[in-house]
Amino acid sequence: MDVNVIAKHFTDFYYQTFGNDRSQLAALYRPESMLTWEGKQILGVQAIVEKLTTLPFTKVQHQVVTMDAQPSWPNTNLIVSVTGFLKVDEDNPIPFSQVFHLVSSDNSFYVYNDIFRLNLG
């Protein structure tokens, strides 16, 4: 598998969906999925989607600057590391970094690990 192609497809879909309708991200998570959002640990698709859909902004856009992918252990899975800028409503863009661990299942992938941080310095 070409991890860079999969990672590009995944991040394009993820950030586009995040901007358009965050509730649709539920399709990417499972009950065992973990999200750490700005240090807060959240377990499972239901709690993750509740967190994402209740973030206090209406307009949001991610600008990806770097995206790196590697096959994970075992090598049917992959790790994707993203850095870029988050533009919220009319505020100035804020640098962020996000890591996804995508686990393969039924010829597809779901998000097992998700760690998001704003880089406020």
Place this chain on the structure above:
Amino acid sequence: MDVNVIAKHFTDFYYQTFGNDRSQLAALYRPESMLTWEGKQILGVQAIVEKLTTLPFTKVQHQVVTMDAQPSWPNTNLIVSVTGFLKVDEDNPIPFSQVFHLVSSDNSFYVYNDIFRLNLG
């Protein structure tokens, strides 16, 4: 296992060793380890240590600002995401982000995935 405790021990050791004697980082990698350094993909302990020890600076110090850890799949492994500042020689600190995937083996861990990026914006 407490992933935060392991992650803290690991990153303390990693960044301290990086500052003191980068060649000693060889102990943390194996032939199957992967490093993506500023987009360049490097495979295996020998090539990784060669890359790290030939980086063009003499004095280097990492200041960790955030560190998040999660159990990975399978849950004997863990993912650690770090953001912070890299201070090289007499230059101004540069924001960086780094992801480690630590795989358990023989009651210890080694670095399977390592992705490093400067956040130059």
